[in-house]
Amino acid sequence: MAVFTAVSLDDLTQWIKQFPLGRALALQGISSGIDNSNFFLTTERGEYVLTIFENLRFEQLPFYVQLMRHLAERGIPVPAPVPAENGELVVTLHGKPAIIVSRLNGASQMDPQPVHCAEVGAMLARMHLAGRDFPLAQPNLRGLDWITATAPVVAPHLHEDEAALLRTEVAYQAQFAAGATYAALSRGPVHADLFRNNVMFEGDKLTGCFDFYFAGVDTWLFDVAVTVNDWCVDLASGRLDTARVRALLDAYHAARPFTQEEHSAWQPMLRAGALRFWLSRLYDLHIPRAAELLTPHDPTHFERILRERIAVAAPELPV
Template sequence: MSVYTRVEAAEVVAFLRDYAVGELLELHGIADGIENTNYFVTTSGGRFVLTLFERQADSELEYFLELMVVLADHGLACPRPIMADDGTYLRHLAQRPTVLVERLAGRAIEHPSVAQCAAVGGALGRIHRIGRHVHRRRANERGPAWWRFTADALRAVLDAEAMALIDTEIAFQTALDTERLPRGVIHADLFRDNVLFEGEQL
């Protein structure tokens, strides 16, 4: 269940006053997802998703919001954040950083076809190219420091042979000279439940 923070319709009505999206008609919690609180929001002006971020700070989210705007501006099927009347995308609801985004059509596919997989591959390539237009930069939070931290956390539960394999691989990866490799935006959270299709169309 991904409704960790419950909000009442009256709270959402007040929140939406800062947006030019019309009056609230429906509010439904979304059961999918594991990290944030999500609601489907239908207003007289359209269909949206309201996300309350449970763990991330405002400063972390600004990068992703800019990325989503840039991707949507370049025609990628990405939910566009809705700008509030004050020109910002990120607001607060129930003491959580909160964003309102367009609700895209389609549904998650449990067993994608070859054509659907090809469509996802094409979209990933476009994300890499379009990502050059994002001005903010973000460090890889799953890089070598995280590898070592996670390996240390696993030492108490894995046997010596498994840990030796992990340690050897971390040593190999960190010895590689990656500084001259190209860098860019990737989709590091690609799961079936966050890719929507209408037929074969992404």
């Protein structure tokens, strides 16, 4: 999240009237992240989040917004989109698509322990199961097609050892994705960005997750790998913490048992998750966009994680 499009309370005076929320009382930009303009919004009816989409087009947004509604209706703790009086969930603000969603209670847990990882694993499994009957389909827009197209754009900005790692891993993932094991993996809507700052806790109890704007249809195992690579990692070294890995995977497995194909694909998929975020951060660093509030992420963090996943086998999936 970031602020690329400036918005003031005066801008919302008339605009907010199309929602059943009363007057807008306060607005605060959210500086974390890099893709949309986000604001905490206080109205006469409560606390919400306003998002203006900087890259996604109107025709792309029904998947994300309807997925949140679908999951919320099935008891998954996610932000619920607020419809305008005409029933539309996505409306125009400053010429760009925008939505208002409910604001979750709690705070991000940035120093997770096994108990927090277990909560995340169980919730992720329930989310995957709840999405099985979601009628819309959209590919993961940061999947292998994006990776293979973006890597040559970023490579000229890198040192030779970094560029060599990038070329080698992209080729490895392309070869793996062409195989029978990958084709047999279970699929459905995935969050694809379930990092610590996208989940809320009150104490040890998970209260919700948000930021679905990288969601798409992909393998559920990729979603698990992305999550493990953030929640269960030592930030300084990129190494996995076995206790946290076990807690997250065991809780997930209890709700949705892993398949045999997923066991075979686990190590490559952890590498795929690391590659996706390393490349995204390289792209954002070397080919940046202007923003009023912008906090770019350090790509070397996921370079360390990728090198660690290549060198050291992670704890296996539970059976």
